[in-house]
Amino acid sequence: MMVLNALFPVIAIICAGIALQKTHFLDAAFFRSSDRLVYFVLFPVLLFWKIGAAPLDPTQDTHYLAAIGCAVLAVFIVSLFFVRMAGVEAFKVGSFSQSCYRFNTYIGMAVVINLFDEKGVQLFGILVGLVIPFINVLSVSVLIWFSGKEQNVMDKLLGTIKSLLVNPLIIGCLCGLAYARLVGGFPSYISNTLQLLASTTLPLALLSIGGSLTFRGLQGNFWLAMAGACFKLVLLPLFGLFFLAIFGVSGLPWQVSLLYLSLPTSTAIYVLSSQLHSDTDLASAAIVVSTCCAFATMSIAIYWITI
Template sequence: MIVLNALFPAFFLIFLGVALKRAGITNQTYLQQSDQLIYYIFFPVMLFWKIGGASFGGIDWTFCLVTLLILAVLFVVSTVVIHAVPISHFQAGSFSQSCYRFNTYIGVAVILNCLGAEGVALFGIMISLAIPLINIFAVSTLIYHSPKESSSGNRARQFGRALAANPLILGCIAGILYSKIFGEFPVFIDNSLSLASMFTLPMALLSIGGSLSFNGIQKNLKTSLLASGLKLVLMPLLGYGAYKLAGVDGLAFKVGMIFFCLPVSTTIYVLSSQMNSDTELASSAIVVSTILSFFSLSVALLI
């Protein structure tokens, strides 16, 4: 029942988002505005609230460093695969991101359902370290494989500035600082943040569903399955072994295994579009990994 209780609510809302978009109840304009509200306001507020009010000990640096190491290994593996298969320059950036970038919203939804606020707090700390590293991997690959005539340097500088002001990272850092300095929220602030955060995950999951594009799946199915295999099979296996060797257990082990089994983030489409990579492959990888992640997350929850 733990699998059904943790995963069904998240995937129900994702596929409800697909249905609402197909029925014309939501549209692209609504989804874009919803994404902006979630990304820049409500999700950072929720992370700040969950982390700032959580009663957890010091940061588990072994857990964090091992997790970052596995992400680095997957980046190296994806680079080797790009040259071994081979995958074209146009597809390389999208493929690379599909092998290690993760969907934060689904992660928080699943962890909140099965591990509670303390699990979300630990997840938030970990992603605040993982997001900068992943974006460095993604942008470096996109720049390396971009057309020579494109202004890769300008794009990299713009993206670097955006990364420094990433609202999810800022929300996590603010939560950590608040937790260390104050430890808990006054009731009226706690109630206000709770109310503001209440619809964050439903909105985010509906938006994910509405953003899923099934165009180009047949054309890119093999490449998408290869990327999903690396993301949802190889990464969890490597992570499991690394955690066991490093002695990571308890809540950190559970959070880490869920993290490794998450589907690809929809943001790979945006970054691929901005830096001249294959958006059809990005869309296909998002859909395929989202569907297959039900099985990988089920295994993670049962371990």
Template sequence: MRQTALMDVPVTALLLALWPLFALIVAGYFMHLRGFPNEAFWPGAERINYFILFPALLFSSLASAPLDNPALPRLATGVLLALGLAWIALLITRRLRGWPAARFGAIAQGILRFNTYLGLAAVGSLFGSEGLALAALMLALMVPTVNVMSVWALTAERGVSARSLLLPILKNPLILACLAGALVNLSGLGLPGGTDRLLGLLAAASLPLGLLCVGAALKPRELGGEVPALGWNSALRLLAVPLLAYAVARLLGLPAMEATILILFFALPTAPTAYVLTRQLGGDSHLMAGLITLQTLLAAASLPLVLRLLSG
């Protein structure tokens, strides 16, 4: 099993692994800005990626992942512990500051959610298929947990039923793909008859298209009017939260590669899909759009810096 640690990767190699990812985000922004190919392309591309290509990547990664990896229980503990500590801190701060649910929902998503496309692309560039398998297992825990937290944060004042919390998760194609991949793995059936090749072709298209869509969704005009909130929220997400993940990784004694992947996912900018959820549930969509845009832009500098300082 390859155990290449990020601390063994020179700074130039780290930058070479990450800059193409942000180049695709910038390309997506300018393509959308220039109306290329057309306005209708981007929603359709996002749906194809979300419902077909990206689930294919997660399914194929988990279907062939070494589920008996002894690091997995520690990695799962690290994910849940870091998310739990961040959530408790958010709840305490909300009580002290008296934020309404509309605002708290945007703030919480800015700190808890993560750009899955960017995370998996970075893991793939740094650690290859072995890292992608571990990252997919992390996502199987992180995606439902963060979704429950986000829905609760946006609806806390008017109450929320168990059904309204769980139904979006049970219908989430990413979660379904993770579950299906794990079941195929445990069954021992494998991916016969060229199925692995088909899924590989679909998966290969998911991350470049996803990063282009991330760029197309940026809204620089939403950066005005909320400068203090945008600033401190982005600082917490991009600097403080990965520091928390680093402390958890050290506490649990995670191996180098697993610790790096944990830190990386907690150093990612917030997810573009947070804007859609915020609008649907009546949250502060202006603040959410600003957070997505600013964090994505800042992550081009913060992500390589954090990984170099904290991984090791």
């Protein structure tokens, strides 16, 4: 029942987004606008509110952050060996590589809020804020390396650094951490205001995920997309469990980490693939396959957490 309670609302809203897009009740312009609103305003507010809501516990085990970082790096390295051994076209490598380790922040936060208390949400928010820059560096490095275009590489690197410095999700996390460290907790009138703003975030984000899902790219890309899903949803959790054990992570950080490891790949891989000249059809296929398969892995993770 806990699995159903945690996942059904997420599945229902994503399916609603698909239905609204297919019936043309909402168009692409709406989803683009809602994506911008969520990404630049609402989700950073949600992260700031959830992370800053309680004082940071100085005794809290942070080894889960190192364990997740090691797992992501391990999958990144193995995925590069795979593309070499499998002879994946250079044009497709950037999109494939991203699909192996990027994660969907919105689905993750929606499930975390359904499962955990404020402390669990805070731990997930800290994880998001620290892992996003690391993953972006890995993603952009591969995209540039396999782009076949040596010109403007420095401009792309500088652009990546700039995008990380002004990334609204990272800023929201860092501000929340600073507030939690210095103050912790909000007056009721501030908390109520932030809660009202944040309450619109995840429904809009999940609707947009549904509205952006397209099966157009599956033809000719299904098996490579499935391989990426196996890296993301099978190999990454295995590496993650290994490193969590190595670092001795237990309790709530272990539970939050397990849920993180079960998440589908991020819809952002399509945008980055488009910007840096990789295969957007493969990116689209990888998003669809990973999202569909991840409800099985998330169900297993939630069941494991709650037994």
